[in-house]
Amino acid sequence: MKRIVILGAGTAGTMMANHLRNHLKREEWEIDIIDEREEHHYQPGYLFLPFDIYEPEDITKPIRDFIPHGVNLIHDAIDRIVPQEQFVNMVNGDRLHYDLLIIATGAKIAPEETEGMLGEEWQKSVFDFYTFEGALALRNKLREWEGGKLVVHITEMPIKCPVAPIEFAFLADSYFKNKHMRDKVEITYVTPLSGAFTKPKATTALQHLLDVKHIQIESDFAIEQVDNDRKIIIDYGGREIPFDLLVTVPTNKGDELIVRSGLGDDLNFVPTHKATLQSRDYENIFVLGDATNIAASKAGSVAHFEAEILTDNILRYINGEPLKEEFDGHANCFVETGGGKALLIDFNYTHEPVEGTFPLPGIGPLRLLKESRFNHMGKLAFRWIYWNMLLKGTHIPFVSTKMQEAGKEF
Amino acid sequence: MDRNIAGVTIQVNEEGYLTSFQQWNQEVGTALAQEANINMSPRHWEVINYLQTEFKNDVPLSIRKIGKSGVVDIKEFYQLFPIAPLKTASKIAGIPKPASCI
Ligand SMILES: Cc1cc2nc3c(=O)[nH]c(=O)nc-3n(C[C@H](O)[C@H](O)[C@H](O)COP(=O)(O)OP(=O)(O)OC[C@H]3O[C@@H](n4cnc5c(N)ncnc54)[C@H](O)[C@@H]3O)c2cc1C
Numbered sequence: 454m455k456r457i458v459i460l461g462a463g464t465a466g467t468m469m470a471n472h473l474r475n476h477l478k479r480e481e482w483e484i485d486i487i488d489e490r491e492e493h494h495y496q497p498g499y500l501f502l503p504f505d506i507y508e509p510e511d512i513t514k515p516i517r518d519f520i521p522h523g524v525n526l527i528h529d530a531i532d533r534i535v536p537q538e539q540f541v542n543m544v545n546g547d548r549l550h551y552d553l554l555i556i557a558t559g560a561k562i563a564p565e566e567t568e569g570m571l572g573e574e575w576q577k578s579v580f581d582f583y584t585f586e587g588a589l590a591l592r593n594k595l596r597e598w599e600g601g602k603l604v605v606h607i608t609e610m611p612i613k614c615p616v617a618p619i620e621f622a623f624l625a626d627s628y629f630k631n632k633h634m635r636d637k638v639e640i641t642y643v644t645p646l647s648g649a650f651t652k653p654k655a656t657t658a659l660q661h662l663l664d665v666k667h668i669q670i671e672s673d674f675a676i677e678q679v680d681n682d683r684k685i686i687i688d689y690g691g692r693e694i695p696f697d698l699l700v701t702v703p704t705n706k707g708d709e710l711i712v713r714s715g716l717g718d719d720l721n722f723v724p725t726h727k728a729t730l731q732s733r734d735y736e737n738i739f740v741l742g743d744a745t746n747i748a749a750s751k752a753g754s755v756a757h758f759e760a761e762i763l764t765d766n767i768l769r770y771i772n773g774e775p776l777k778e779e780f781d782g783h784a785n786c787f788v789e790t791g792g793g794k795a796l797l798i799d800f801n802y803t804h805e806p807v808e809g810t811f812p813l814p815g816i817g818p819l820r821l822l823k824e825s826r827f828n829h830m831g832k833l834a835f836r837w838i839y840w841n842m843l844l845k846g847t848h849i850p851f852v853s854t855k856m857q858e859a860g861k862e863f
Numbered sequence: 864m865d866r867n868i869a870g871v872t873i874q875v876n877e878e879g880y881l882t883s884f885q886q887w888n889q890e891v892g893t894a895l896a897q898e899a900n901i902n903m904s905p906r907h908w909e910v911i912n913y914l915q916t917e918f919k920n921d922v923p924l925s926i927r928k929i930g931k932s933g934v935v936d937i938k939e940f941y942q943l944f945p946i947a948p949l950k951t952a953s954k955i956a957g958i959p960k961p962a963s964c965i
Contacts, residue, residue: 609927645926647947651962653877673947675926675937689926689941690948719928748923748962 458551462488464753465742466557468760471846474521489530502588519844534714560743564703569679579699600637601697612705613751620789626666627791641669652805722746728778730763749782758854787832795828869894887957896955911956918958
């Protein structure tokens with residue numbers, strides 16, 4: 454009997470457990486999946502929690518509900534991987550031998566990377582919404598906030614779901630309008646990028662929306678510190694931006710277990726072949742989701758495309774066949790734009806977000822890069838799809854793993 | 864698109880980054896720096912050389928990585944290239960715009 458061990462039962466690990474159990478014979482392969490948490494979090498929901506759009510119970514469910522029969526779920530913290538010996542060491546001292554390892558331990562925020570971010574004002578006037586606790590604390594703050602300067606800020610790239618911060622700014626605009634206090638709030642969007650987004654076409658579309666919604670943008674801002682006394686953020690060039698309420702996305706890093714295992718880069722992401730998803734250092738270690746260092750978006754939709762390709766590649770690896778170099782960096786995400794609308798962007802390693810229709814060429818119903826109510830419904834439907842199809846590894850009808858070119862305007 | 868700079872023709876993309884590092888030389892770099900209002904000093908060139916070496920080794924660049932490079936710290940990097948330093952320095956170095964992953 455051989456053993457596959459999956460580290461992390463989040464979006465990516467859960468999908469892999471489902472795919473592989475369907476494809477591998479139980480009498481030949483044992484599959485174990487390890488996570489320190491009991492609850493699976495629907496992280497895209499963190500964006501909606503602060504605005505009272507979702508309730509906490511909408512976005513957490515027991516991990517166990519999504520792990521298929523025939524896969525052992527181990528509830529413990531992982532200390533490190535010992536790749537030379539093919540062992541995973543647990544914090545409690547247990548050791549688990551593997552024949553094949555899948556790393557899916559995701560990314561988390563590291564506010565300690567920025568001087569002053571975890572200072573006195575943390576969770577008083579400085580908040581994150583990339584954790585459940587942060588999003589909930591921010592919701593409570595927003596419920597009673599009387600207005601002032603709201604600064605929505607990205608510390609550095611890469612971050613999970615790179616459009617979430619700008620969506621936060623759009624949703625804040627709607628939220629304060631609905632509370633009849635938009636005139637009391639000044640919203641500024643602060644980014645280390647040179648515009649609203651990294652890719653020129655999407656930047657133009659998003660910049661237009663920022664203008665319409667009277668959201669100021671401060672670009673090329675590389676934060677050096679948060680000054681808690683003066684309530685300002687300062688960048689390395691000496692630029693200062695004052696805030697009454699700072700909503701920041703701290704540096705995102707891979708888990709410390711990656712450092713302890715000697716497998717990470719300077720942000721604890723695992724060097725990975727971008728087309729095969731095999732680790733660069735060990736041929737029996739594969740990596741997917743937010744834990745990799747590849748230049749694709751850190752998004753659930755990406756993890757979904759990766760999981761389909763990685764499943765094929767693992768089956769090939771087991772059969773001694775060459776791996777397929779297939780993953781093209783395909784990502785698509787809904788961008789909430791407030792007021793019950795959203796736009797949809799679709800891109801990969803080489804193509805920037807394009808206009809057109811999705812998923813059916815020429816028909817849609819979703820419109821790429823155009824704001825619409827239908828796209829917003831799509832974003833909300835995504836939660837249902839996530840819990841009921843995505844995690845279980847069900848193929849989503851019409852959505853192909855690789856980016857399609859028909860029906861799109863390049 | 865083509866452009867003439869420092870007496871040679873180079874190919875640049877719509878944002879002004881060289882599309883082929885082979886076309887770069889120090890005069891081109893100096894001229895591109897002047898357009899960004901930067902007068903190149905030996906210290907500037909040390910940083911540019913470092914960026915070019917990393918580029919040739921396929922190492923993706925970030926402000927964080929430069930801060931930890933031992934070549935220059937982030938404060939000084941900003942003093943040398945005050946506005947959007949990594950982008951400005953990459954342009955002068957003739958290497959592509961740093962791909963901050965999306
Ligand atoms: C605010 C926000 C909005 C987002 N919006 C979208 C969106 O609209 N669309 C989209 O596609 N994506 C979105 N995402 C991104 C998406 O949630 C992630 O890309 C996706 O969850 C990544 O899956 P993963 O399995 O790689 O990591 P995760 O789902 O984070 O799973 C990692 C798991 O590993 C476990 N783990 C880590 N270290 C250890 C350890 N040492 N021991 C034991 N267990 C460990 C963790 O407990 C966790 O369960 C959003 C993310 C955020 C934060």
